[in-house]
Amino acid sequence: MATTPISEDEFRAIRDLIREKFGIYYDDSKQFLLQSRLQTRLIKRSVPDFASYVRFLQTDSEREAEYSELASVLSNNETYFFRERAQLDILAKDVVEDHYRHGGGVLKIWSAACSTGEEPFSLAMMLLEGRRVPPSAFSIAATDISPRALERCATAFYRELSFRATEPEVVQKYFKPFQEGFLISDDVKRLVTFSRLNLLDEKAVAGMGKLDAIFCRNVLIYFDKPTQKKVVQAFATALRPGGFLFLGHAESIIRLTDAYEPVVTPKAIYYRLKNAN
Secondary structure (H helix, E strand, C coil): CCCCCCCHHHHHHHHHHHHHHHCECCCHHHHHHHHHHHHHHHHHCCCCCHHHHHHHHHHCCCHHHHHHHHHHHHCCCCCCCCCCHHHHHHHHHHHHHHHHHCCCCCEEEEECCCCCCHHHHHHHHHHHHHCCCCHHHEEEEEEECCHHHHHHHHHCEECHHHHCCCCHHHHHHHEEEECCEEEECHHHHCCEEEEECCCCCHHHHHCCCCEEEEECCCCHHHECHHHHHHHHHHHHHHEEEEEEEECCCCCCCCCCCCCEEEEECCCCEEEEECCCC
């Protein structure tokens, strides 16, 4: 397939539209990457060039449907079960202990960019394995911006690559073989509720609360600094005072906001929302 050329002005126009809609930022070094990812969309929409595609995204009556497709095309769904395990151990121990110190009730957790579902299902399995919170006493909400990723979540079907950090006994306990992969058990699947959410929608984010913990790992790295700040401040409205925020190991919010207190452990770093004065 021949590559449709893109000018610098066209690249920047599309980049700005994507940033405004999703928060994902492509700097000038990512021009070829964005150009490559959008080639199939030009064909699907029968537009001859990127200038026409810019106009389509700006004015066409079907532009919202196209943005929905873009959410899937632009998403990086690289993930696997029990990724960054040390943070999951903190959930099963420290978050649970803190929850009971504050009166118990339903433990509320949000996987804020759940991709194809491995993270929220891992959270559910960690809590089941810990046996300290009965299934009826915790809830896991999982959201993503990509419709295609959420379709994968609904099937709960996973291939071998998703299990590269999973012990065989866990696979045997919580999954059942199906075709060339595995289906997650109904006992785990029913513990997670999936829905679509854009992290730039501050009202929708605030509506998730009040939560004990938010997992938003390896997402902020795709945002520019103003968007990162906007998102983590929105998270603060969804967390209870003292609630936990887990980010990817390469992500930091120390210079973005003073709403959180960083907690450094030998194996992991996480953040806690400061109590109101």
